[in-house]
Amino acid sequence: MIVEAIVFYMFSTILLLSGIMVISARNPVHSVLFLILGFFNAAGLFVLLGAEFLAMILVIVYVGAVAVLFLFVVMMLNVDMSRMRDNLKKNMTVAAVVGFVLLGELVWIFSNWHFSEDAELNVQTPFSAEDAMDNTRALGEVMYTDYMLFFQMAGLVLLVAMIGAITLTLRHRPGVKRQKINEQVNRQVKDVLRVEQVESGSGIV
Amino acid sequence: MYSLADFYFHATAALPEIVLTVFGMIILLFGLVREDKSTPQVTLMTVSAFAVTALVIAAMPSEPFKGFMGSFIYDPFAQFMKLLVLMGGAACLAMTLSYNTQEKINRFEFPVLALFSTVGMMFIISANDLMLAYVGLELMSLPLYVLVSIRRDFLRSSEAGIKYFVLGALASGMILYGISLIYGFSGTINFTRLSETLALQDGVSITLSFGLIMLICGVAFKLSAVPFHMWTPDVYEGAPTSVTAFLAIAPKTAVFALLARILFDGFGDMTAQWQDVIWIIAAASMIVGAFAAIPQTSIKRLLAYSTIGHMGYALVGMTAASFDGVRSMIVYMALYMVMNIGVFAIVLMLRQNDRQTTDIDNLSGLGKTHPVVALMMTVLMFSMAGIPPLAGFFGKLFVFQAAVSAELYGLAVLGVLTSVVAAYYYLRIIKIMYFEEPIHVLDKPTRDLEVISGIATIFVVAFILFPQSLVNAAQAAATALVTI
Numbered sequence: 001m002i003v004e005a006i007v008f009y010m011f012s013t014i015l016l017l018s019g020i021m022v023i024s025a026r027n028p029v030h031s032v033l034f035l036i037l038g039f040f041n042a043a044g045l046f047v048l049l050g051a052e053f054l055a056m057i058l059v060i061v062y063v064g065a066v067a068v069l070f071l072f073v074v075m076m077l078n079v080d081m082s083r084m085r086d087n088l089k090k091n092m093t094v095a096a097v098v099g100f101v102l103l104g105e106l107v108w109i110f111s112n113w114h115f116s117e118d119a120e121l122n123v124q125t126p127f128s129a130e131d132a133m134d135n136t137r138a139l140g141e142v143m144y145t146d147y148m149l150f151f152q153m154a155g156l157v158l159l160v161a162m163i164g165a166i167t168l169t170l171r172h173r174p175g176v177k178r179q180k181i182n183e184q185v186n187r188q189v190k191d192v193l194r195v196e197q198v199e200s201g202s203g204i205v
Numbered sequence: 206m207y208s209l210a211d212f213y214f215h216a217t218a219a220l221p222e223i224v225l226t227v228f229g230m231i232i233l234l235f236g237l238v239r240e241d242k243s244t245p246q247v248t249l250m251t252v253s254a255f256a257v258t259a260l261v262i263a264a265m266p267s268e269p270f271k272g273f274m275g276s277f278i279y280d281p282f283a284q285f286m287k288l289l290v291l292m293g294g295a296a297c298l299a300m301t302l303s304y305n306t307q308e309k310i311n312r313f314e315f316p317v318l319a320l321f322s323t324v325g326m327m328f329i330i331s332a333n334d335l336m337l338a339y340v341g342l343e344l345m346s347l348p349l350y351v352l353v354s355i356r357r358d359f360l361r362s363s364e365a366g367i368k369y370f371v372l373g374a375l376a377s378g379m380i381l382y383g384i385s386l387i388y389g390f391s392g393t394i395n396f397t398r399l400s401e402t403l404a405l406q407d408g409v410s411i412t413l414s415f416g417l418i419m420l421i422c423g424v425a426f427k428l429s430a431v432p433f434h435m436w437t438p439d440v441y442e443g444a445p446t447s448v449t450a451f452l453a454i455a456p457k458t459a460v461f462a463l464l465a466r467i468l469f470d471g472f473g474d475m476t477a478q479w480q481d482v483i484w485i486i487a488a489a490s491m492i493v494g495a496f497a498a499i500p501q502t503s504i505k506r507l508l509a510y511s512t513i514g515h516m517g518y519a520l521v522g523m524t525a526a527s528f529d530g531v532r533s534m535i536v537y538m539a540l541y542m543v544m545n546i547g548v549f550a551i552v553l554m555l556r557q558n559d560r561q562t563t564d565i566d567n568l569s570g571l572g573k574t575h576p577v578v579a580l581m582m583t584v585l586m587f588s589m590a591g592i593p594p595l596a597g598f599f600g601k602l603f604v605f606q607a608a609v610s611a612e613l614y615g616l617a618v619l620g621v622l623t624s625v626v627a628a629y630y631y632l633r634i635i636k637i638m639y640f641e642e643p644i645h646v647l648d649k650p651t652r653d654l655e656v657i658s659g660i661a662t663i664f665v666v667a668f669i670l671f672p673q674s675l676v677n678a679a680q681a682a683a684t685a686l687v688t689i
Contacts, residue, residue, distance in 0.1 A: 105415070112411045115390060118402040122392035148212060149219070149273045153328065153340045156226065157347060160321045163233070164351035167314040 008048055015041040028074045036067045053136040218272035218279040221262045221287060222327050228254035229320045236313030244311040248302055251316035255295040255323070262287055269685060275395050276334030278466075285682035286330045286462040289539055293454040294323045296546045296657060301447035303651040304553045308561065310356050310445055318348035319451055326459035333470065335384045335394040335420075338463055342380070342427065345456055346373050352451070353444040365443025372436045376426035383419030386412055396471035403474040414478050420467065421482055427460045429509075430516045431489035438501075441509035446561060449505055450549035453512050458538050461519060465531060468523065469686050476526045483524045488619055490517030495626040503563045504552055507630060508545075511589060514627055515541050521620055522604045525611035528687045533603035535679040540600040540668070547585045547661025551578060554650035554658075562647070568634060570643025578650060579638045581662040586635055588665045590628040596668035603676075 018038040025031045039062045046055035088095075116122075133141075143151060216223060232254065236247045262284055269280035298316055305311040325344030332338035350373065354366025388394050390412045391402045403413075426433035441449045468479055494514020501507040519541065522534030555562050571579040588597035601624060608617040668675075 109386070109412050109415050113389075114410065114412075116392065116402050116406055116410070116413075118405060119390070119392035122398055122402060145212075146274050149277060150336060150340060153337075153344060156321065156324065157340065157344050160318065160344065160347050160351075163314055163318060163321075164347060167312065167318070167351055168354060168357055 004048065008045070011041045011044040011048070014038075015045070029071070032067060032070045032074055035070070036063050039063045039067065051135060053139055056136075215272035215277075218270050218277055219331070220265065221258050222324055222331075224261050225254060225258045225320065225324050225327065228257070229317060229324065232320065233317045236317060239313070241312050244305070244313045244315070245302060247313045248298055248316045251320050252295045252298050254320065255291045255298075259288055259291045259295075262291070267681075271333060271397075273337075275397055276337045277328075277331050278333035279331060280685040282462070282465075282682040282685040283331045285535065285678060286458060287327050289458050289542060290323060290326050290330065290455050293458060293542045293546065294319065294326075294451070297447070297451040297454055297549075300450060300546075300550050300553055300654060300657055303653060304447045304561075305445075307556070307559065308356070308445060308447075310447075312355065315352065315355065315447075318352055322346075322348040322352075322451075323455060326455060330459050330462040330466075332463060332466060333396050335387065335396075335467075335471075338467070339377075339380060339384065342460075342463075343377065345459065346377075346427070349448075349452060349456065352448045353440055355448065356445050361443040362445065365440045368436055368443075369440045372426070376423045376433070378423075379419050379426070380423030383416045383421075383423060386416030386419065390416065396466065399471045400473055403472065406474070409475065409478060413475070417472055417475065417479060418482055421464075421479065421486075424460060424464050424467070425486055428457060428464070428516050428520075429513055430486045430520060431493045431513060432486075434490070434493065434513050437513060438506045438509040441512075442503055442505045442563070446505065446549070446553050446563075449508075450545070450553070453508065453549065454542050454545050457512070457516065458542060461523075461534065461538055465523065465534065465686060468526075469531065480524060480526055483520055484613070484616060487517050487520035487524050488616060490514065490520060491620055491623040492517075495623040498627070498630045501630075502565055504555070504565050504568070504634075505563045507565065507634075508548065508552070511627070511631075512545075514623065515589075517623075518601060518604050518620060521608050521613075521616055524613060524616060525607040527607060527611050528683055529603075529607040529610055531687050532676070532679045532683040533600075533607040535682055536603050536675055537600040539675060539679070540596045540665075543661050543664050544585055544588050544597060547581065547658045547665065548589070550654045550658035550661065551582050551585070554578060554647075554654050556648040556650075557645050559648065562645075565634065565637060567645055567647065569637050569641035571637075571647070572639040574643055574646050575650065577655070578658075581658050582638060583635050584662050584665060585658075586631040590631040591624050592628070594669045596665040599668065599672055 015038050018034040018041065021034040022031045022038065025034060039058055043055040043058045046052070046058065228250075232247055232250050235250065236243055239246070265279070265284070267281045267284060269278065271278050298319055301315065305315060322345050325341050325346075325348075329338055329341035329345060332341055350366055350370045353369050354363045356362035384394060387399070390410055391399055393399055393402060422433060429437040441452070444452065468476075468483070472479060490513050494510050494512075494517055498507050498510035498514070501510065515537075519534050519537045522530045522532075522537060524530070525533075552563070553561075555567065557567065568582075571582070584595065588595035591597045591601040601620070605617045605620055608614075608620065
């Protein structure tokens with residue numbers, strides 16, 4: 001028990017600290033690296049909760065894809081962080097007020113939190129899981145059966161995102177020289193080479 | 206867990222969506238092979254796909270049917286709203302044909318994206334579960350963000366797209382936060398289970414109220430209801446007009462259906478809680494829609510505020526929280542759709558030296574130069590202002606009747622007063638068209654837009670002869686949602 005508590009506090013402390021560092025670090029690359037640290041610690045918290053599948057997804061998707069993408073953007077686009085920070089300072093008062101109001105409301109809600117009488121029953125309904133089934137398998141059992149519709153709809157959303165990204169960025173520029181393997185391989189000597197008998201004293205027309 | 210046979214059985218409930226999605230894939234491939242020169246064919250194919258889907262919906266039995274673990278519901282309400290959305294979407298796409306070619310945004314992705322957005326709208330109309338509602342909203346909005354910024358070389362179009370996207374993401378965040386609070390309290394996101402759980406509940410949970418209000422705020426954003434309307438004028442103005450028309454017509458109807466489903470099916474036992482919230486949103490929308498439209502000089506911005514006002518009137522029906530209220534809301538949305546199709550067809554016609562013009566002053570003298578267009582615009586503006594005997598009057602009449610019978614006198618009086626104020630700017634357009642000398646002569650309008658606008662105008666005028674048929678259809682739809 002005590003080990004679990006220690007691990008929990010370690011993960012959550014590092015998570016909070018790295019969260020603060022993400023927004024306060026001067027160098028944007030450091031921010032992204034702290035973000036990755038935060039993701040790893042959040043994944044640790046998920047493992048503690050027994051949700052190992054979510055932990056894996058967090059590491060694979062967020063660290064493996066999203067954070068690396070951030071890193072690329074930060075390094076390639078040369079974002080001017082100091083100007084962004086100045087903009088942030090301008091709106092600081094409003095942001096602080098809104099933030100504190102929201103925080104107050106959340107504290108109020110969570111101090112009055114209780115579950116409905118039916119909550120426990122309701123939570124059990126979606127899963128016909130057997131005992132001692134790990135949650136990767138339990139998710140797999142329902143994902144492509146009960147939740148087929150949502151799975152397919154998520155696929156549609158991704159398709160639309162792909163069409164959208166191509167629509168907004170693809171440009172057909174005329175006059176650009178491209179490699180056309182087929183044409184290059186099929187080039188014949190007679191298409192490109194001409195042997196001329198040059199008479200002495202006159203040039204080629 | 207169920208077998209493949211079960212899955213096919215459940216899939217019959219979503220047959221219209223499946224049909225439309227399959228058509229979408231085929232049309233996408235067709236466009237991809239034939240490239241942008243095939244845009245007119247792709248558009249016509251999309252319109253026909255909408256028509257086929259509408260036929261499938263009309264042919265389906267009207268008994269309520271739940272599929273996919275109760276998260277998808279098919280009933281007369283869904284049937285009616287889906288037919289409305291498909292009709293609005295098809296009309297908007299038909300209007301884009303000449304405009305998109307003239308504005309050089311005739312890309313084949315345009316109708317395909319509109320089609321997938323419509324699939325999303327159909328899913329949210331049938332959502333009986335917050336997860337389906339959320340995924341449907343994303344599927345609806347994502348193509349819209351792209352469509353708004355499709356004229357990517359124009360600063361305003363891109364700016365509108367970014368603004369819409371960022372604020373849309375904020376709204377999605379609010380919706381998700383609300384959903385997580387609702388789930389945290391009740392342990393379910395299914396509307397049927399939720400109402401059963403709430404019926405057993407004595408007293409009101411703060412968690413649940415907070416979650417519901419977050420959800421309503423997010424949905425109100427998609428409806429562009431006040432105070433979540435700030436994006437509407439900028440996006441309407443920045444987007445190409447053909448996109449603005451689609452944005453104003455189809456998604457609003459679908460989101461209204463979702464809001465009705467959430468409030469009546471899911472939270473029917475918390476009427477006292479949400480009624481006040483919707484009251485405030487409706488009243489604020491009517492007031493802002495009436496007053497903020499007055500100083501506008503661009504017809505697209507004016508129509509944006511007009512939309513905000515109309516959302517307020519339709520929400521009055523929702524506030525009544527009664528059978529009459531839902532029925533009047535459905536009728537109002539149907540009439541709103543027809544009127545807007547007519548008006549946007551005319552806005553798309555306003556061209557000068559082969560360029561779109563949106564300045565209201567350029568309408569001056571339209572009564573002399575284009576008498577037919579001016580006459581149609583006059584009829585539609587009178588209808589929007591709610592002047593009898595045109596269709597818009599009946600829409601407002603039913604909504605206010607529902608409010609009065611639910612003893613919401615304050616809201617009804619406010620509605621009447623704001624429609625008087627709103628009448629000012631509708632009538633101002635008519636005054637500019639007939640009583641001011643023409644400054645510039647507008648280009649000759651294209652035939653297809655005149656036909657579409659003409660059909661809408663005739664419907665608006667002739668509605669007084671058959672109001673009962675629409676009311677009866679709305680009645681059948683409302684019965685499925687609210688038990689009398």
